[in-house]
Amino acid sequence: MTSTSPLRVALAGLGTVGAGVIKLLDVNGELIARRAGRPIEIVAVSARDRAKDRGVDIARFDWVDDTAALAHRADADVVVELIGGSDGPALTLARATLAGGKGLVTANKAMMAHHGLELAEAAEAANAALKFEAAVAGGVPVIKGLREGAAANEIGRVYGILNGTCNFILTKMEAEGRDFADVLAEAQALGFAEADPSFDIDGVDASHKLSILASLAFGTRPAFDDVATGGIRHVLAADIAEAATLGYRIRLVGIAEAGPKGLFQRVHPHLVPLSHPLAHVSGALNAVVAEGNFVGRLLFQGAGAGDGPTASAVVADLIDIARDEFGPPYAMPAAQLTVLPPADSGERRGRAYLRFMVADRVGVLAEIAAAMRDAGVSIESLMQRGASADGSVLVAIVTHEGPERAVAQALEKLRGSQSLAGEPLWMHILG
Amino acid sequence: MTSTSPLRVALAGLGTVGAGVIKLLDVNGELIARRAGRPIEIVAVSARDRAKDRGVDIARFDWVDDTAALAHRADADVVVELIGGSDGPALTLARATLAGGKGLVTANKAMMAHHGLELAEAAEAANAALKFEAAVAGGVPVIKGLREGAAANEIGRVYGILNGTCNFILTKMEAEGRDFADVLAEAQALGFAEADPSFDIDGVDASHKLSILASLAFGTRPAFDDVATGGIRHVLAADIAEAATLGYRIRLVGIAEAGPKGLFQRVHPHLVPLSHPLAHVSGALNAVVAEGNFVGRLLFQGAGAGDGPTASAVVADLIDIARDEFGPPYAMPAAQLTVLPPADSGERRGRAYLRFMVADRVGVLAEIAAAMRDAGVSIESLMQRGASADGSVLVAIVTHEGPERAVAQALEKLRGSQSLAGEPLWMHILG
Numbered sequence: 001m002t003s004t005s006p007l008r009v010a011l012a013g014l015g016t017v018g019a020g021v022i023k024l025l026d027v028n029g030e031l032i033a034r035r036a037g038r039p040i041e042i043v044a045v046s047a048r049d050r051a052k053d054r055g056v057d058i059a060r061f062d063w064v065d066d067t068a069a070l071a072h073r074a075d076a077d078v079v080v081e082l083i084g085g086s087d088g089p090a091l092t093l094a095r096a097t098l099a100g101g102k103g104l105v106t107a108n109k110a111m112m113a114h115h116g117l118e119l120a121e122a123a124e125a126a127n128a129a130l131k132f133e134a135a136v137a138g139g140v141p142v143i144k145g146l147r148e149g150a151a152a153n154e155i156g157r158v159y160g161i162l163n164g165t166c167n168f169i170l171t172k173m174e175a176e177g178r179d180f181a182d183v184l185a186e187a188q189a190l191g192f193a194e195a196d197p198s199f200d201i202d203g204v205d206a207s208h209k210l211s212i213l214a215s216l217a218f219g220t221r222p223a224f225d226d227v228a229t230g231g232i233r234h235v236l237a238a239d240i241a242e243a244a245t246l247g248y249r250i251r252l253v254g255i256a257e258a259g260p261k262g263l264f265q266r267v268h269p270h271l272v273p274l275s276h277p278l279a280h281v282s283g284a285l286n287a288v289v290a291e292g293n294f295v296g297r298l299l300f301q302g303a304g305a306g307d308g309p310t311a312s313a314v315v316a317d318l319i320d321i322a323r324d325e326f327g328p329p330y331a332m333p334a335a336q337l338t339v340l341p342p343a344d345s346g347e348r349r350g351r352a353y354l355r356f357m358v359a360d361r362v363g364v365l366a367e368i369a370a371a372m373r374d375a376g377v378s379i380e381s382l383m384q385r386g387a388s389a390d391g392s393v394l395v396a397i398v399t400h401e402g403p404e405r406a407v408a409q410a411l412e413k414l415r416g417s418q419s420l421a422g423e424p425l426w427m428h429i430l431g
Numbered sequence: 432m433t434s435t436s437p438l439r440v441a442l443a444g445l446g447t448v449g450a451g452v453i454k455l456l457d458v459n460g461e462l463i464a465r466r467a468g469r470p471i472e473i474v475a476v477s478a479r480d481r482a483k484d485r486g487v488d489i490a491r492f493d494w495v496d497d498t499a500a501l502a503h504r505a506d507a508d509v510v511v512e513l514i515g516g517s518d519g520p521a522l523t524l525a526r527a528t529l530a531g532g533k534g535l536v537t538a539n540k541a542m543m544a545h546h547g548l549e550l551a552e553a554a555e556a557a558n559a560a561l562k563f564e565a566a567v568a569g570g571v572p573v574i575k576g577l578r579e580g581a582a583a584n585e586i587g588r589v590y591g592i593l594n595g596t597c598n599f600i601l602t603k604m605e606a607e608g609r610d611f612a613d614v615l616a617e618a619q620a621l622g623f624a625e626a627d628p629s630f631d632i633d634g635v636d637a638s639h640k641l642s643i644l645a646s647l648a649f650g651t652r653p654a655f656d657d658v659a660t661g662g663i664r665h666v667l668a669a670d671i672a673e674a675a676t677l678g679y680r681i682r683l684v685g686i687a688e689a690g691p692k693g694l695f696q697r698v699h700p701h702l703v704p705l706s707h708p709l710a711h712v713s714g715a716l717n718a719v720v721a722e723g724n725f726v727g728r729l730l731f732q733g734a735g736a737g738d739g740p741t742a743s744a745v746v747a748d749l750i751d752i753a754r755d756e757f758g759p760p761y762a763m764p765a766a767q768l769t770v771l772p773p774a775d776s777g778e779r780r781g782r783a784y785l786r787f788m789v790a791d792r793v794g795v796l797a798e799i800a801a802a803m804r805d806a807g808v809s810i811e812s813l814m815q816r817g818a819s820a821d822g823s824v825l826v827a828i829v830t831h832e833g834p835e836r837a838v839a840q841a842l843e844k845l846r847g848s849q850s851l852a853g854e855p856l857w858m859h860i861l862g
Binding site for chain 1: 455458459462463465466467468564570572574577579580581583584585650708711718723724725726727728729730731732733734739740742743745746747749751754756757758759762763764765
């Protein structure tokens with residue numbers, strides 16, 4: 001029998017999401033109590049700076065200086081961890097919370113990617129909840145979608161647009177024909193990108209999320225270290241334009257597949273055909289596709305970040321706990337999660353987009369074409385665009401379907417060539 | 432403490448979905464047992480014709496001639512109802528199952544639309560599960576998405592593409608420039624549309640689903656009788672072409688809104704702007720959008736019908752029951768569901784597409800324009816296309832935003848006019 005007394009929450013971290021959770025419970029509290037069967041009440045909060053104005057009244061909650069002490073409060077049933085960071089105070093609090101038998105709700109993708117298995121084991125040992133809907137795709141209930149909605153399926157592939165900052169930048173580059181650095185600077189000025197944007201634009205954040213999704217989808221142990229991670233730093237406005245002429249849009253796609261050859265996980269900019277729903281995911285939205293052996297292709301889409309959406313996911317987890325509806329964090333007991341070896345990307349087959357900036361002189365195209373031929377890469381189309389201000393010429397190639405190893409060999413062969421101005425860009429075409 | 436003994440299922444109805452459930456449990460049974468914490472086993476089945484070849488072995492299950500008797504089997508924990516029909520044997524079985532304290536899983540949208548409240552009350556009285564994920568949008572976990580994923584939000588609007596047959600027909604008309612009757616005949620030949628297609632193409636099926644979604648989204652009692660229901664029978668290839676020139680696609684959209692003026696529910700063909708994700712939902716797919724006050728716009732998309740996807744949703748419900756994770760069917764106790772009066776559509780403001788087939792003679796445009804002016808309808812654009820084989824001319828108008836009452840008045844004024852060949856078509860523009 002589920003309790004009807006309030007679910008008492010200790011909240012660690014009062015950034016925009018923490019303030020969002022307080023605001024959400026203020027505004028929707030009565031409705032939530034009806035849906036959850038009992039009220040959800042914050043009893044204590046902790047953050048670095050007590051005096052900071054967060055736009056919400058925190059004077060009514062117990063203030064705790066020592067965040068780790070939240071784990072031991074007798075008047076709290078659940079701790080919400082919104083501190084962030086894979087280790088440090090967040091991990092200390094998470095461990096202590098679960099060890100003490102309290103439930104933990106976290107939005108911390110880095111912590112879950114690095115320590116999810118350990119935390120799941122601790123939660124199961126204590127019969128406590130560990131929930132992390134907000135760690136992936138913000139407000140979009142994709143953890144629930146995989147863990148429960150698609151639970152009847154063997155899932156072969158899960159992929160999606162997992163970083164709103166990158167998608168914002170790419171769609172703005174696309175809409176306005178501007179280059180990466182220019183749009184990034186604007187995004188930073190607007191607060192859509194961090195002062196140090198590397199975590200987002202180099203794909204690390206998306207890789208954290210992908211490793212969590214893969215674990216849930218395939219019943220495998222989280223394997224963040226095996227994600228091949230790339231970002232969008234080297235995508236040019238010219239690449240976006242070339243892709244558009246071919247019927248594609250460029251998106252940073254995280255993709256995970258489980259199969260007889262192991263577990264494949266990659267975050268990389270992809271050319272997405274206009275016929276695919278991910279091509280129509282614009283701005284800071286996130287979207288996740290899961291392919292199940294009975295349900296076919298499921299798509300979940302919505303706001304991937306922001307205080308309101310993220311708070312929505314945090315409180316959805318709290319409602320599940322209030323309803324006493326939580327099981328093993330990864331849907332099945334952590335001890336049953338399997339270990340798959342990382343799959344060799346070289347054996348993957350697909351189509352590739354290759355872009356070279358080359359010197360404008362005789363023989364360059366022949367050199368590139370010869371490298372492709374020698375590696376057995378079959379060219380579907382090749383475009384050369386006239387010289388830019390610095391005299392370099394853009395050559396964009398789309399290959400026929402073939403093994404990635406061949407493309408890697410062709411690029412290796414061209415490495416250090418005097419004909420090339422800078423590194424070639426290799427993007428995959430979403431099939 | 433949840434049991435680890437098998438969840439025992441009695442299955443009523445062995446059409447394609449029933450056979451799909453058996454097949455799914457055969458193929459994914461081991462995986463499901465790990466995720467659910469215990470096996471899910473069919474113990475008995477019932478259908479009209481025992482001898483029919485369904486492509487699955489049913490000899491291993493107890494055969495029961497009297498479907499209603501499944502409710503009373505001591506060896507079953509849950510009954511899965513896949514008979515269909517709002518009343519008759521399905522309802523008899525559902526009532527008896529819940530009265531006896533067993534869980535019920537159903538894919539029956541008509542029964543839930545008409546009798547959902549009564550069944551929810553019975554389930555709550557018996558502390559039994561009543562789950563119906565498969566009743567809306569096939570394999571897409573949208574019931575779960577609203578009931579749990581978006582549970583922290585006040586939802587203002589829920590809408591979507593809820594009938595795969597209509598979407599299949601509309602997108603085929605769009606792709607091939609063909610007219611409705613022609614494509615319907617092909618869809619029937621291919622088995623995508625019923626011999627009597629009225630339930631689908633006149634919007635009744637989508638209205639059933641919309642009323643279920645509205646109840647979950649708004650915490651209101653199901654109010655199927657208040658859904659304003661329209662279908663796609665009168666949409667011409669020419670309408671689709673006109674919409675395309677304006678940047679829209681035509682979709683049958685079910686839309687529900689709750690507000691101070693009451694509960695608005697309508698199923699009707701809409702012009703959907705290309706910038707909206709529903710414009711990119713093609714073929715037999717379904718998609719549902721929910722707008723929450725914190726999460727913003729959530730989109731769920733996938734296969735809306737078919738044996739595999741629907742079986743996926745049925746078994747997802749069974750997994751929830753096996754995990755002992757079910758609460759009140761409508762998220763909150765049925766006694767707390769509110770009753771909202773139906774909202775007056777006349778007070779709604781929006782933009783409209785109006786298409787007239789008119790006689791090719793002097794003064795017709797003036798007559799239409801005068802009717803619009805007199806009713807206070809402001810015209811944003813007007814297109815007239817040359818005479819067709821029968822001499823009639825197509826006039827398509829897009830209005831500025833304004834009250835629907837004014838459009839209704841203008842059309843009323845034109846009723847019976849000798850200038851019009853047939854009924855005008857009024858479609859709403861999704862805003």
